Amino acid sequence: MTTAATAPHAGRARILLLLLGVVWGLNWPAVKVALSGVSPWGLRSIGLGAAACTVFALGLARRRKLAVRAGRDRLHIAVAGVLNIAAFNILLTFAQLGAATSRVAIITYSMPLWATLLARFALGERLDRVRVAGLLLGACGLALLLAPLAGGGLPRGILLALGAAFTWAAGTIYTKWARISAEPLAVAAWQLLIGALVALTGLLSFEGMPHWPNWHAVHNAVLVALAYHIVFGMALGYILWFNIISSLPAGVAALGTLLVPVVGVAGAVLLLGERPGLSDLGGFALIFCAALCVLLPRNMGARRDAP
Template structure:
């Protein structure tokens, strides 16, 4: 059994690298998709595909998908509104108003806000490492935003910041609610909540036809949209839940730090983004801050072995 455990952890770490690549490249894929697909249609398709994938995975594995408690249903809907609906919709519109690399950098201040919210909402203590992370994160955001403040912050930057705050609030809310439903069920219903919100926005703010005609779309848009649906949403969620089932949550969360690195690199290479020196300095500080906040404490820092 001892020989099998390292192999299993090696597979999990390989999956984390693959997940970082899939989610990281999803940033430029969304940007390209938005040149031919409306934000509401993009999120309706993407979140709907992700919800269907998670539910299908749950059925194949025989996991319970029903939420039997009325209290839990309410909490899952609220968490879905914050963690999925607001987060994804704000990010989509943010990419229309700011460079993808800058949006990705600001968005990955999420763990810092979650740590700060948990301090006040849940009474969680801040140790020296997390306090250092908050200071580094504040310095990173200040470094990135200060040069932009003179002419007024671009709305894309504000939307990215709003997305980070929304995700953090949803994470802390979920912790506060102490939900006991199966993780796969909670994820599926939250994704479905996000998809329904996106569909409501689509029908409310856009005129028919709501979805683009495939034959009228440019080749690169079709390729980017296909990547977003099949790899950035569906396959990525399958991999994520496989990782969570195999590894401690802290280690899994730490692995997602590869996402902004791939996202920023992809935006530079594929979209021609040119981050400024303040962007890169801010990114370095925020990345180190997230590392401080997400680094597992004590024995959780090492993967469990049998």
């Protein structure tokens, strides 16, 4: 229950959650535009690097303990960073090169469904009726969205989007299983740094030493999109997120992020001129409802199961 003392903070956090939904939602079309002038490896190196620096600076400003003890915690943070940040963001970037942004956004937010399945097998979490209904809705939504595309084999971008959703889910479940004892802000900062280092390694391996681009030759739309991705999508986005989770229960915060794909799809339609078909919109509606089911507080499902 929210006390009178904490109610103003919770109310402010809900406003920030709406703002975050818009900021992260518009980041989807921004990334698509930026990729027309910046390489995927370069984009992720810059964006994740900026996010890591921002979260480290936030931790120092709040006088949080950012050091992580040697041993198991460092290993778990490294594995979670590769899954949660590096693999997720890199797969997602290449997915947007091979598929419509609206479809990639819809498929990516099937993540709660994969996390629910992985939690059942890896953590032994019980599936109540609400979550079973969510899984069925999600399966139907994915089938409706993917069926028209499967005639000649699923496009590479769609497969990469599915991979991104799965690695995000795997990283989330791994983090929960590992029970890392470090400060949450420190865990996030180090994971972002690991993601940036993996992206930089990919940049150096596949593209060689980066050279200073001729910014005069880059289209203005690309520059605006890149600036939005770095300043708003990554830096401001993570500042908002950590302010939100410090004031709201994790379940409420997770439910609030469902606004992100809504804004992302709308942004792809309005800013990129994409026109999702009926199967896309139907799949989106089912996956959205499915995610809502599996993110609902667990005691709600228990009450519905009660005789």
